[in-house]
Amino acid sequence: MSINLDDLSLYQKLRNFLFFCRIFIAQNQAMEDMLFYDRLQFAFTITFHYIFPQLTMGLSLMIVYFKWKYLRNKIEKYNNAAKFFMKIFAVNFTMGVVTGIPMEFQFGTNWAKFSELTGGIIGQTLAMEGMFSFFLESSFLALFIFGEKLMGQKLHFLTGLFVFIGSWASGWFILATNAWMQHPVGHEVLENGKFVLDNFSELFTNPWLIPAFLHNQMASVVTSAFVVASIGAFYILRNKQTEYGKLFLKTGVIFGLISSLLVAFPTGDWNAKNVAKYQPGTFAAMEGIFETEHAGAEIVLIGQPNMLDKKLDNKIAVPNILSFLTYQDWDRQIAGMDQFKAEELPDNIPALYYSYHIMVGLGTIFIGVMFVALFFLWRKKLFTMKPLLWMIMFLVPFPYIANITGWYTAELGRQPYLVYGLLKTSDGISPTVSSGNTLFTLLGFVALYMLLGLLFLVLVGKTINEGPNHQKH
Amino acid sequence: MTGTLISLISIIIGIISANTFGSIFKKYSLGFKGNTLIGVFGSILLIKTFGRLGFDPWSIMNNGDFDTFRLIINILFSALGGILGLVVSKFIVSKMNRNSSNN
Numbered sequence: 001m002s003i004n005l006d007d008l009s010l011y012q013k014l015r016n017f018l019f020f021c022r023i024f025i026a027q028n029q030a031m032e033d034m035l036f037y038d039r040l041q042f043a044f045t046i047t048f049h050y051i052f053p054q055l056t057m058g059l060s061l062m063i064v065y066f067k068w069k070y071l072r073n074k075i076e077k078y079n080n081a082a083k084f085f086m087k088i089f090a091v092n093f094t095m096g097v098v099t100g101i102p103m104e105f106q107f108g109t110n111w112a113k114f115s116e117l118t119g120g121i122i123g124q125t126l127a128m129e130g131m132f133s134f135f136l137e138s139s140f141l142a143l144f145i146f147g148e149k150l151m152g153q154k155l156h157f158l159t160g161l162f163v164f165i166g167s168w169a170s171g172w173f174i175l176a177t178n179a180w181m182q183h184p185v186g187h188e189v190l191e192n193g194k195f196v197l198d199n200f201s202e203l204f205t206n207p208w209l210i211p212a213f214l215h216n217q218m219a220s221v222v223t224s225a226f227v228v229a230s231i232g233a234f235y236i237l238r239n240k241q242t243e244y245g246k247l248f249l250k251t252g253v254i255f256g257l258i259s260s261l262l263v264a265f266p267t268g269d270w271n272a273k274n275v276a277k278y279q280p281g282t283f284a285a286m287e288g289i290f291e292t293e294h295a296g297a298e299i300v301l302i303g304q305p306n307m308l309d310k311k312l313d314n315k316i317a318v319p320n321i322l323s324f325l326t327y328q329d330w331d332r333q334i335a336g337m338d339q340f341k342a343e344e345l346p347d348n349i350p351a352l353y354y355s356y357h358i359m360v361g362l363g364t365i366f367i368g369v370m371f372v373a374l375f376f377l378w379r380k381k382l383f384t385m386k387p388l389l390w391m392i393m394f395l396v397p398f399p400y401i402a403n404i405t406g407w408y409t410a411e412l413g414r415q416p417y418l419v420y421g422l423l424k425t426s427d428g429i430s431p432t433v434s435s436g437n438t439l440f441t442l443l444g445f446v447a448l449y450m451l452l453g454l455l456f457l458v459l460v461g462k463t464i465n466e467g468p469n470h471q472k473h
Numbered sequence: 474m475t476g477t478l479i480s481l482i483s484i485i486i487g488i489i490s491a492n493t494f495g496s497i498f499k500k501y502s503l504g505f506k507g508n509t510l511i512g513v514f515g516s517i518l519l520i521k522t523f524g525r526l527g528f529d530p531w532s533i534m535n536n537g538d539f540d541t542f543r544l545i546i547n548i549l550f551s552a553l554g555g556i557l558g559l560v561v562s563k564f565i566v567s568k569m570n571r572n573s574s575n576n
Binding site: 087090091094097098101102105106109138146147149150441444445448451452455459462463 | 476477478480481482484485488505506509510513514517565566569570
C-alpha cells in the first residue's frame, strides 16, 4: 500500500510520522531485548559450564603427577590418590559434557547469524575440539577408571597422560576459537560478509593464543590445587584419612603456589600486554584510565568507576607503575578512554573494570595464602595450624570466581564486537528468535542446572566422604 | 530453543533410568556415581545415534509445534539409552576384570 503524501493534511502527516517513529522505536527496543536476553542466556550457561572444565584441566595434571610418583616409588597412597581424583575428574567431565550441549545448540539457535558468517573459521576449531580432544579424553578416562589391572601400571600411567593431553588439547582448541574472535587473523571476508579461512597455520600461531592458553591453563591448575588442598584440609580437620589429608594438602599447596605465581607472571603479564597492543580501548577501560596522563600511567588498586563524571571515585593508585609494567618505561604514556570514540570502547565499562580487578585481587590473595601455607609446611607446622586449614578449605570457591571473572574480562572487553573490529555482537544474533522465547528457555536452564548442580554436589560429596581408601578398581 | 531444553531433559531421564534399573537389578549396578555417569552418556549416545529417525529435540519442536508423541518416543529412548549403557558397561567391566584375573 502506498500513501500519497500530497493528499494528506499536515495533521495526518504528523500522525503518520509519529506512528512510524513508534514502530521504529518498538522494533529497536525488541532488537535490544533480544540481544540482551541472548547475551544473558549465553553468559549464564557458559558460566555454569566453566565450573567443570577448569577443574578437569588442572586436575588431570595433578593425577598424572600422583601416578608418576607411584611409578617411581611404588608407594600405594600415590596410586590411590590418582584413582580417587580420577573419580572426581569423571564426575566433573560428565557435568562438563551435559552443560556443554546447550552451548553447542546455542550457536545455532541464538547466534545463527554469527555461526553463518564465521562458521568457516570457528567450525574448524570447534570440530577439532570435539573430534580429537573429547574422544581422546573420554576413551582414556574409561580405560583409566576400569583398566588398571588389565593394562598394568605403565600403561595405566599412559592412559592418565592421554586424559591430560585430551583435556588440555580441548582448552587449546577453545582458546584458538576465542583468540580468533579477540584478534582475527588468517581469514578473508567474502562479498556476502562470510569469513573463510585463508591461512590455517595463522589460526594456531595467533599472537593472542599462546599467552591466553597458558594463562587459562595455569589458572585451571590454581583451581585444582585449591580443590586438592581443601580436601586435604578437610580430612585433617575431621581427623579422617589423615595420611591422605597430609598428602593432598602438601601437593595442593606446592602446585597452588607455583601456578598462582605463573598465572601472574609471565602469563598474566603477557596477556595484559597483548590487550594493550591489540585492544587499547579495552585496556584503558579495564584499568580504569579515564584521562590520559602525560607522564606515566598509575595503576589503580581500588576505585569505583563513575560513568557520569568520567572518573574513578575513592581511588587508591600507585603512580607510573602501569606504564612500567606494560612497557618497562616509567614515563611512557598510556592512552586513556578520552582518546577513543564511544563505539571503540566496551559497552559496559564498570562490569569490565570490576571483573578484571576481582580477578587480579583474588590472584594476589592466592599467592599470599599459598606462600604462607608453604612457609608453615616447611616449618612442619601446617598440619596442626587449624585457622590456616579452615581458611584453605573455605577458599575453594574463590579460584572458580577468579577464573570466571577472568573470562568475563576477556568477553566484556571485546564488546561491542563478537569478532573484534569486524562483526558487532548485535549483528550476530538470530533475528527470528524472540526475547520471550529466550527468557523462557533461560528459566528452564536455571531450573535444570540447579538440579544438575545438586546432583554434582551429591556425587562429589559422596566421593570425598568415601575417601581414597575406598578404591574398588 | 525449547529443543535445547528437551536435550537436557533427555539426559536427566537417562540418569534416572540407569539408577532405577541399577537399584532393581543389582548385578548390573555400578553404584550411584557409576550409574549416573553411564546414564548421561547412554542417553546422549542413543539420542544422537537414532534421534534423526524423527524423535530428536528439533523434530519434537518442528515449526514451533510441540509433538507429544515424538517427545514420548524421545523419553523412552533416553531411558533405554541409560539402561543399555549400564548393561554394556557392566559387561565390559566384568570382562576386563575377568581377563586381568586370568593374567
